[in-house]
Amino acid sequence: MTSVPNIPADADKAGDLSAKVVIQPNGRPRPMSPHLQTWRWHxxxxxxxxxxxxxxxxxxxxxxxxxxxxxxxxxxxxxxxxxxxxxxxxxxxxxxxxxxxxxxxxxxxxxxxxxxxxxxxxxxxxxxxxxxxxxxxxxxxxxxxxxxxxxxxxxx
The missing domain is CATH 1.20.1300.10 (Fumarate reductase/succinate dehydrogenase, transmembrane subunit)
Incomplete structure (x- = not known):
């Protein structure tokens, strides 16, 4: 995982899903949207x-x-x-x-x-x-x- 400024290195261990990143085609990292992990089917x-x-x-x-x-x-x-x-x-x-x-x-x-x-x-x-x-x-x-x-x- 690429180092991203302002995101603690141990955030993923704490269950913070916003710490996961996706590398965009231009090479810039962005946080992954947590909606799929947050919302349950209703x-x-x-x-x-x-x-x-x-x-x-x-x-x-x-x-x-x-x-x-x-x-x-x-x-x-x-x-x-x-x-x-x-x-x-x-x-x-x-x-x-x-x-x-x-x-x-x-x-x-x-x-x-x-x-x-x-x-x-x-x-x-x-x-x-x-x-x-x-x-x-x-x-x-x-x-x-x-x-x-x-x-x-x-x-x-």
């Missing part, structure tokens, strides 16, 4: 990451919607082909996934709205809302699809 981090993934998946859903509208514009033959693809097992799987995305987007959006109002920022409510946003979309999507199959709107 459900609020999971909710935040899933919300970002949800936004990306919603973009895919928008492309599928544009394709569906284009098929509608191209006539009944093309539209029938798209409906046949949507009714296939793969199409139903994609539809279920997009339903999970929709519910995730709604629950995370509600969580953000509550936080923006200055509520739910303490540990217990933040954990509760994050757990709801992480785990809630799956049972809601299953319930939604059970209702679709039960009412005969969707079938295999």
């Amino acid at each position: 459900v609020t981090m999971t909710a935040s990451i899933l919300f970002r993934i949800t936004i990306g998946a919603a973009s895919v859903a928008a492309i599928i919607l544009v394709g569906w509208l284009a098929a509608l514009a191209f006539g009944p033959e093309v539209y029938a082909c798209v409906l046949k693809c949507a009714a296939s097992p793969l199409g139903l799987f994609v539809g279920f996934g997009l339903t999970v995305v929709l519910f995730s987007f709604l629950l995370n959006g509600a969580r953000h709205l509550i936080n923006d109002l200055g509520r739910g920022l303490t540990l217990k409510p933040a954990n509760l809302m994050s757990n709801i946003a992480v785990w809630g979309p799956i049972p809601l999507a299953v319930l939604f699809w059970v209702l679709l199959f039960a009412t005969g709107r969707v079938s295999l």
